[in-house]
Amino acid sequence: MGLSILAGRDRISLGEGLDLRLLSAMEVLQARREAAELSGEERERALCSNACLLARALERSEDHVPLFSSGEEVLAGLTVEEIAALSARWRCFSRESDPGLDLSQEELEKVKKTPQRRRRTAALAGDEAVWRPAHRETGGRYEGAGLPVVPGQ
Numbered sequence: 001m002g003l004s005i006l007a008g009r010d011r012i013s014l015g016e017g018l019d020l021r022l023l024s025a026m027e028v029l030q031a032r033r034e035a036a037e038l039s040g041e042e043r044e045r046a047l048c049s050n051a052c053l054l055a056r057a058l059e060r061s062e063d064h065v066p067l068f069s070s071g072e073e074v075l076a077g078l079t080v081e082e083i084a085a086l087s088a089r090w091r092c093f094s095r096e097s098d099p100g101l102d103l104s105q106e107e108l109e110k111v112k113k114t115p116q117r118r119r120r121t122a123a124l125a126g127d128e129a130v131w132r133p134a135h136r137e138t139g140g141r142y143e144g145a146g147l148p149v150v151p152g153q
Contacts, residue, residue, distance in 0.1 A: 012093050017061045020090050022097060027056050034071050050087035051075045057090050 011021040023031070031052035039048040052071030059066050068074045074083065 009097070011059075013061060014086075014089070018067065019059045019061045019064070020057050020086070020093060021059060021064075022094060023053070023056055028053070031056055031071070038071050038075075047080065047083065048075070050083050051078075053090065054078075054083060054086055058086065 011019045013019055032049065034052040034055075035045060035049040038052065039045045048071060051074035055066065055068045055071045055074050058068065058074075068077060078086075
């Protein structure tokens, strides 16, 4: 994936020649799809999801080559406890790398209380970005306000 633009670092060392790295959005989607195919029952989904995530995120430090080639290989090579512990470690690293987590509790509360329309209007000031609505009527689900799109020259 390369160095994360917003996170500042894209991997952490676990020691013993192993790293955990952040995953791209596409890699997370691929892990979810693989887990859906791998899990036979709904109650197996979390374990399979964590295994598929680790197959992509767990690498050797010296050459950044994945330690496992698939979620199935992770399930065969690690215990449930190891998968849970490594997944929790990855989750913490991912949350720490989230650029929105550097807000103070006071700033976070202020953002929560600001109406969405006012936030969007502030973002549009100066034509710095154009917000594209992402909500679709398929399934009746609202998918959020959209992504910032920088207009081309």
